[in-house]
Amino acid sequence: MNLTELYYKLPKKIRYSERFILFCIKLAKPFHKKKTHEKEINYTLNYLFKSSDVKIEGTLRNIQLLYAELLRFIDNICKKYNLDYCLAYGTLLGAIRHDGFIPWDDDCDIIMIRNDYNKLIEVLPSEINKHKFLKENIGLTKLVGFRENYFNNVKTLYDEELGHDVYFHDYNKAPKQFDSKYNEKLPNLCKSLFLQIGWLKPMVRLDIFPYDYIEEKSLNHYDKHYRPAKVSFRNFFADDDFSYEKEFNKHFDKLGLTLEKTKYVGEGIDGSDEYVGSYDSSMFFPVKTHKFEGYDLKCPNKSEELLKRWYGESYMSIPQAIVMHGYSEYNSRFFDSIEDMNESFKLAINELKKINDEFE
Template sequence: MFVSKKRLSQMSNATDELHMLSEEDLSKLHACLLECLKDIMEVCDKYSIKPMVGGGSAIGLVRHNGFIPWDDDLDMMISRKDYNKLLKIFNKELGDRYYLLAPGRKQGANCYLARIMRKGTTYVNMLSAGAKYPNCIYIDLTPIDYVPNNKIMRKCKGFISNVLKFASYSVFWYKNQNPYLANYMNSNEESKKYYKNRLFVGMCFSFLSAEKWFAIFDKFVQGKETKYMTIASGRMHYSGEMLHKDVFFPVKEGKFEGIKVYIPNDIDKYLSNLYGDYMEIPPEDKREKHLCVAFDCNHEQ
């Protein structure tokens, strides 16, 4: 489903329509995401593809045996080899029920990583509102790439990677401006200044589309097999997510809400690098949540 710019213009002045999902909506969202996870894992097992639960979802698996109670997404990560394999068989195996947005795909991309979106659902946040892509409930799928063994080469590649990542999404912000994001970012002076700077960067790089920049970033971060790997599109960027390959592989099996999934070989080291003491439950005002514009998980077709 899409939320058009015409529809955005018909909505009221935005800020009072941004909201957190209710407990009831979160429960429905979790149920839908679990259906998606089952479908994806079934296909992946058929083709010997082994995506792992990652990010906050990996914390949920360890600390809560599934979703963090207030979490509103599901994160997965995957080796570049398996990522490419999944992209090739996606339309055949999952195309009837899901969209796949990913850098370099004909269907386009609304980010520098892949998103598997459940057809017939609606999930619009303040970043995606008004864009030309489907706004559906989705699972993020992030490729894991090798990094150069040489430290100088690693630093150079990491710097360029981070520039491309920042620039590509800045172009997306610039090309897809909407009142929800603008009103939210202009709510205080600090975020207003950041927003203006981000739009300026987006304007400077807008000689190419965001889709092309996402594809350039995705191609650039790939590398030949070495001792170390990173998730260049992750929350801590290229260098912050760099770990020895043994931390990720070989993968191990785990359970997420009773569903068989894969996890990093050393999940403690992986999570400690990202979050520090990941077993400590954060206070309510520090919990990560996303502001929502519209939500509907009814995917009957």
């Protein structure tokens, strides 16, 4: 029996104990390491992309252009309701290094502070439902239970009819080391608790991560206990008696988070897997605009400082390790040919661009 199997055989009281999780994290040590990507530079790609006008074409480019219009749609809604957001992680890196997507990127991330994030969740369905084309093709997901979506008046991004739920949560892909009775639940932990908006066919999904203000007196406690709190929250999420509101509020209070503006911010426990501790809020606010795929979109106040913290001092260089999510290959299963798939992308891009151009 390995340690993972042993963990899942422990009583719930121990498994969800933040003190026990913190002990395990300290024992493992890698969880406490700063998550940067200080990789050896790929000098060939570095020269190619910095010295030549390399253009990405085909399906990958169509994925990026559809993402760009989804970003514009969110940007338009945020302008309408006076909400702030900013590009984040690899999307921000693309903005600063390439004035658009990282050439091989097929993912898209933004960050919002909790109040604005909650407001966006409130208004998104009505803005989507104003357009028949969007209503038929956009999916929204924010899970509040094991299989429970917060939204009930729009389509879900994990569409069962299209098979998206199977692809992202294939029970047969559960790690072999887990006891069989956990195989049914474990893959679903990959389902995202944060807000996602995406196109259903062809499929892309934009991640929207919540950030929270931290009370100054709780800063050290947050930095120490955020990771075990997130692990506990996500583990408990898979249980049948999980109550999203109850558990979220408990961790929110214990970590010293607040909806009131303070000097510090940090990733919400329902956010991404990134974790580098707390931030001075001046790194994010006031937001600035930066050209991204030809559009003025919002970026953090101190983008370069954040990118150094996330990816290391050499963030402006192309690394050896390049990660993709495989959406080109995934989308090909829905179409008879590459030509059909790219025509579907172009239709979605053009229709969404028209809606964005005429957005009221």
